[in-house]
Amino acid sequence: MVDFAQRDPMSPAFWDERFERNFTPWDKGGVPQALREFAAASAPLATLIPGCGSAYELAFLADAGWDAVAIDFSPAAVVAGKAAAGAHAARVVEADFFSWQPAQPLQLIYERAFLCALPRAMRPQVAARWAALLAPGALLAGYFFFDEAPKGPPFGIGRSELQALLEGDFECIADDAVSDSIPVFEGKERWMVWRRR
Ligand SMILES: C[S@@+](CC[C@H](N)C(=O)[O-])C[C@H]1O[C@@H](n2cnc3c(N)ncnc32)[C@H](O)[C@@H]1O
Secondary structure (H helix, E strand, O other), rough: OHHHHHHHHOOOOHHHHHHHHOOOOOOOOOOHHHEEEEHHOOOOOOEEEOOOOHHHHHHHHHHHHEEEEEEEEEEEEHHHHHHHHHHHHEEEEEEEOOOOOOOOEEEEEEEEOOHOOOOOHHHHHHHHHHHEEEEEEEEEEEEEOOOOHHHHHHHEEOOOHHHHHHOEEEEEEEEEEOOOOOOHHHOEEEEEEEEOO
16 A cells, blocks of 8 residues: 655655665765854854754764754654764654744754755745744754755755745855765755844
């Protein structure tokens, strides 16, 4: 019998199936360079990593003294994330981004391959949730995937579409080329930092 949940990226089963058969072409296998540089230049921030997958960034930030939590709604992703997090495994939590509530105010949401994992129609809801979770001055920082291919995931976005999506609630304060992309994102991703208005 066909399991339709496995064809819907809004369903945890879609992602479970990929983690369980080790088909994770978005997975960098480590911490990307621009995040390393951002963290080195910043005081520790209370950070959320939504749709964390393998969550390499969680241990990196926690080891540096950041109060970071990583969430994913796929149980198989959480298993992978906890394994990568080692001593910080308790900070990798099974939760849905759209209903999870922070225990304390967030200062940063880190984005990598989460926005592009969801159907294009979900973008206004993702942006609204980012805005709701961040107080004025807090940051949304990470990797944004620019592409026009209709099929996904990953579902790329256009530059003007991203601007229109975020400019009501966020101001872009960094927009940089990425030096260490993996093949699926090569030449099509930017490191961006957006500050909540
Ligand atoms: C393409 S993967 C990216 C994983 C990770 N951010 C990375 O860079 O490797 C997308 C992840 O988002 C998770 N996800 C999708 N929708 C979610 C939701 N509503 N709440 C929490 N996690 C979600 C999936 O389970 C999957 O692990």
